[in-house]
Amino acid sequence: MTRHPKTQAGPRTVEDGGTSVVHLTLNGQELLAHPGQTVGAALVDAGIQSWRTTRKNGRPRGLFCGIGICYDCLITVDGAPNQRACIVPVCEGMQLSTTAAPVDAATDAPNDGGTKR
Amino acid sequence: MSTNPTPSGQTVGAFDVAVVGAGPAGLAAAAAAADRGKTVVLVDAGAQIGGQYWRHPDERAPRGPEAEGHHDWKLFTELREKLRRHRQMGAVVLLPNAQVWFVEPTAPADADDREGGWTLHLTPTIVGVDTAEATPRLVVAARLILCPGGYDRQLPVPGWDLPGVMAAGGVQALLKGHRTLAGQRAVVAGTGPFLLPVAKQLADAGATVVAVCEANALTGWARHARAVAAVPAKVAEGAEYALALARHRIPYRTRTAVTRIDADPTGTKAVQLAQLDAAGRVVGPTTTVDVDLVALGWGFTPSMELITAVGAQTRIDVDQSLVAVVDNSQRSTTPGVYVAGEATGVGGALLAVAEGELAGIAAADALEVHAMRIRRLRARIQRLRVFAAAMHQAHPVPARWHEWLTPDTTICRCEEVSFDSVCRARDELGATDVRTVKLMARPGMGWCQGHVCGFATAKLAAAAEDRPLTVEDLRPLAKQTLCAPIALELLAQVTSKSTDEAL
Numbered sequence: 001m002t003r004h005p006k007t008q009a010g011p012r013t014v015e016d017g018g019t020s021v022v023h024l025t026l027n028g029q030e031l032l033a034h035p036g037q038t039v040g041a042a043l044v045d046a047g048i049q050s051w052r053t054t055r056k057n058g059r060p061r062g063l064f065c066g067i068g069i070c071y072d073c074l075i076t077v078d079g080a081p082n083q084r085a086c087i088v089p090v091c092e093g094m095q096l097s098t099t100a101a102p103v104d105a106a107t108d109a110p111n112d113g114g115t116k117r
Numbered sequence: 118m119s120t121n122p123t124p125s126g127q128t129v130g131a132f133d134v135a136v137v138g139a140g141p142a143g144l145a146a147a148a149a150a151a152d153r154g155k156t157v158v159l160v161d162a163g164a165q166i167g168g169q170y171w172r173h174p175d176e177r178a179p180r181g182p183e184a185e186g187h188h189d190w191k192l193f194t195e196l197r198e199k200l201r202r203h204r205q206m207g208a209v210v211l212l213p214n215a216q217v218w219f220v221e222p223t224a225p226a227d228a229d230d231r232e233g234g235w236t237l238h239l240t241p242t243i244v245g246v247d248t249a250e251a252t253p254r255l256v257v258a259a260r261l262i263l264c265p266g267g268y269d270r271q272l273p274v275p276g277w278d279l280p281g282v283m284a285a286g287g288v289q290a291l292l293k294g295h296r297t298l299a300g301q302r303a304v305v306a307g308t309g310p311f312l313l314p315v316a317k318q319l320a321d322a323g324a325t326v327v328a329v330c331e332a333n334a335l336t337g338w339a340r341h342a343r344a345v346a347a348v349p350a351k352v353a354e355g356a357e358y359a360l361a362l363a364r365h366r367i368p369y370r371t372r373t374a375v376t377r378i379d380a381d382p383t384g385t386k387a388v389q390l391a392q393l394d395a396a397g398r399v400v401g402p403t404t405t406v407d408v409d410l411v412a413l414g415w416g417f418t419p420s421m422e423l424i425t426a427v428g429a430q431t432r433i434d435v436d437q438s439l440v441a442v443v444d445n446s447q448r449s450t451t452p453g454v455y456v457a458g459e460a461t462g463v464g465g466a467l468l469a470v471a472e473g474e475l476a477g478i479a480a481a482d483a484l485e486v487h488a489m490r491i492r493r494l495r496a497r498i499q500r501l502r503v504f505a506a507a508m509h510q511a512h513p514v515p516a517r518w519h520e521w522l523t524p525d526t527t528i529c530r531c532e533e534v535s536f537d538s539v540c541r542a543r544d545e546l547g548a549t550d551v552r553t554v555k556l557m558a559r560p561g562m563g564w565c566q567g568h569v570c571g572f573a574t575a576k577l578a579a580a581a582e583d584r585p586l587t588v589e590d591l592r593p594l595a596k597q598t599l600c601a602p603i604a605l606e607l608l609a610q611v612t613s614k615s616t617d618e619a620l
Contacts, residue, residue, distance in 0.1 A: 041294070064569075067169060
């Protein structure tokens with residue numbers, strides 16, 4: 001598992017045009033987040049409702065309980081798989097990746113790893 | 118405070134009191150015990166204190182006024198300040214981002230039935246992503262106060278596993294913790310007063326709330342006028358939400374449920390709203406609304422893993438939740454273990470705070486010293502309990518909810534177990550109890566260990582005989598050898614006798 005030692009206390013951000021933002025990537029695409037947010041909140045803010053498909057029926061999933069109970073929102077963070085997006089805090093440079101792109105059962109279209117609202 | 122490094126890792130202790138959960142009950146318990154000179158360790162799975170009720174944006178990166186979207190915020194800031202002072206003095210140690218995955222007696226109680234103290238085994242809440250938090254492996258304390266809180270109770274409906282369908286509490290958590298709006302057009306549905314703040318906060322944040330669907334009629338409250346009048350704060354809160362819904366022009370539809378959700382490729386959801394009779398059967402025509410967010414909540418389920426782990430007696434509460442049996446000092450039936458908050462019966466934050474304070478005083482052996490305060494606390498707890506019972510009776514889970522389901526409706530989201538599979542296990546394979554249904558069809562056997570589908574699965578198992586739930590229905594779901602998912606490397610380092618026996 002990949003570890004990025006973070007020694008700095010507090011949400012790590014870079015100053016961006018006067019407002020504090022955190023830069024993340026999802027499958028290589030840049031996403032911006034507020035410091036202190038969770039990965040799940042940042043994805044939802046970006047209009048993404050789903051970022052994985054279930055292993056049996058290939059159903060799209062995203063946040064459900066939002067508080068770490070349900071494990072629906074699993075995502076790979078900096079190479080570490082099966083992280084709960086709803087509780088992992090964002091930090092500068094974090095790389096998010098959805099698992100392989102199985103076919104989205106709901107639409108039969110290739111799942112690009114994110115369902116836009 | 119002494120620390121004893123052990124071969125298996127870092128131990129902190131021994132404390133007078135360990136409090137698990139830093140929500141309303143846990144904060145009040147920790148403060149009350151520390152106020153009376155006890156050393157306290159406060160363990161919480163979250164990154165900062167407050168629990169679900171007082172979830173707020175990261176204090177190191179504020180997002181507007183902290184109090185936004187909160188009730189009783191002053192109570193929280195008082196508790197937070199009190200704990201800050203206690204931590205400065207070294208009386209309280211806070212361990213955030215830590216989950217208890219196993220709990221065991223430190224030493225056997227001796228013949229005089231004295232308490233031998235407790236050892237909590239901890240795991241970081243987040244494993245694999247470095248959060249710069251060092252979580253000690255073991256915490257040792259003479260007494261335990263368990264304040265695990267709860268989470269949204271769910272009833273499956275066709276399409277409830279679609280993205281954009283969320284637990285009502287999850288929708289609120291995004292707003293309270295992150296100022297994140299989970300959708301632009303929403304339906305809020307289920308039962309109970311909690312639907313109201315969720316709808317209000319969505320609308321305040323700019324969403325269009327198409328409807329709040331309350332499965333029950335509100336006439337259930339009429340029988341409980343006295344219980345309601347005894348808690349004026351709740352009446353005021355109810356009036357505030359009624360006004361807010363009117364101001365935002367949000368329709369409040371009673372005897373109405375979301376019975377089906379379909380999605381098109383753009384993520385827009387067609388949500389079927391059905392009129393119900395008193396038993397929850399669909400009567401009359403259904404209507405369909407298009408939204409991008411559905412928030413569902415059927416009351417709350419207390420987190421009972423730690424209560425069952427210490428062997429404390431449980432009972433079924435008015436709302437059919439499994440809860441801990443406690444006496445009038447919050448003592449469980451296990452010596453040295455106190456329980457406060459939702460785990461003694463779902464009743465909201467003010468009840469949790471009162472119970473937490475009482476538990477903290479009791480665990481500090483200070484009941485006699487504060488006789489007057491104790492009398493007041495017990496009276497308040499009694500009033501709030503009576504109110505909670507009225508609320509549960511007015512907002513039951515509709516008896517025939519399972520008639521809304523289709524054979525392919527997902528019951529268990531983790532293992533993708535269909536309603537059909539559960540029915541076949543029950544009706545063809547003779548599984549009439551939840552444990553056997555689990556073994557035959559696998560609901561509750563996945564990542565979340567039945568937290569989400571457990572109640573529904575128990576109800577379906579009991580539906581064969583059309584009977585109310587019992588402790589035997591729910592306790593097997595709550596009893597888990599490991600109370601949290603852990604890394605195998607952590608398990609490999611455990612050298613405890615009782616963990617060996619348990620595993």
